[in-house]
Amino acid sequence: MSSRGDLAAVVETLRLAPSGGLIDADPADCALSLGVDGVAVSALMGEGASELLWATSGASTVLEDLQYTLGEGPGPDVANSCAAVLVPDLTKVPADRWPALLPQALRAGVEAVFCLPLHIGGACLGTLTLQCAAAGPLPERDLADAWIVANTLTSVLVRNAERWTATAEDGSDLYRAVVHQAAGMISVQAEVSLAEALLLLRAHAFRQGTPVVRAAEDVVARRVHFRNDGDEPGASGRRRDCTRP
């Protein structure tokens, strides 16, 4: 075999049809080939919603969860602008750019974030987010490779979409399956729409300072419920989440 780098292997495995799940390739290999500590891919579902599809465990997953819970950060910015957001040093970002996210991202051990759009023309399909524990710019070569990976992922998303529709019935392979299950439960408990249920869950996670996935697990395990509090009959729209005694 010729002297090809890791990037070739990553691009090659990304293209393979997933045997199960959404994307087969190992995100850790991808991170390694791009010289970063973690990668994450989220699909944009419209109206600020996103679906995490592929991520290294640890800080990258935490960062996606934080952005999902808080609704701000490089990912949401890229979703809006469809242009890359490169932040080589999170400690140097003005605090008011992402006031809720910045302290939590730094606490999660992320100091540099490079977020690229997965786009076709002006339509942004999703985001590829690279993160590093240490601040510093992404070398030009790695950034060029990141764009190659982003383009590959775009083609993977477009191509796999049809397959995903066909295999929807095989079970829960979404990272946030539990979040949607919890939204379903909350919609019944609080008698609200699924969209409102999701907002209630996100707000609860935000107040508790927990990742939204953790909060959803609590709901599905019935440690937390969102029924109307018996002490407040008829409280108009002010439904409160409360922990069971």
Place this chain on the structure above:
Amino acid sequence: MTREERLLAAVIDAVDTLVDDFDLIDFLHTLCDRCTELLDVTAVGVMLADPGGRLQLIAASDEHTRLLELFALQHEEGPCVRCHADGTARLNIPLDSPVTAAEYPLFAAQARAAGFAVTHALPMRLREQVVGALNLFDAREQDIDAADARVAQALADVATIAILQHRTLAHANQERAQLRAALSSRIVIEQAKGILAERWDTGVDEAFAALRRYARAHRTGLSALAQRLIDGELDSDALRRA
């Protein structure tokens, strides 16, 4: 026109404007450079079909006149023309063999004169349609193996998607809608599990099992069933009795 034909038409329309698009051309040049390194070949070019169906060079790993002439020649003949015509990769073509000379007399002679020993052509595909070809040249007499061939095809796909990114917004929105629909078909199943689990005071696995049973008994898709439940068009008691 079918959807694929419309997409193809959009890509072909774009060819003329692509050469003015610095960002894209810059990306494709970078990609060609990386191709030469990753595949250990001498030169790489991205060829795209114009509205007349003739291949045009969009980007190359270097700008030597002899190489450019070699790409230009493939308006008429050469492995890229064949590759574009039938969508099949043509790998490890020896430029000094009589067979090659018989098949592509002008191209083979010029390629040898330019110092190349082997060439490869890989289709650039959009679904079933072929929009162009990725052309590799090697000065040494070395073949690429199956793994390298897969990488080369992957890089051809990257070039294709980069070009597709410059299609009209309408087409892009179609792709985005399809992706969202694919993911939504999964999301609604999870939501329905939660709804049923809460109504029945059971676990989500039990709720899923009931959904599945009902879907099978009524020969309906799970996603469609979940959507009906969410929309309130399906009685959860009926589901439970299934």
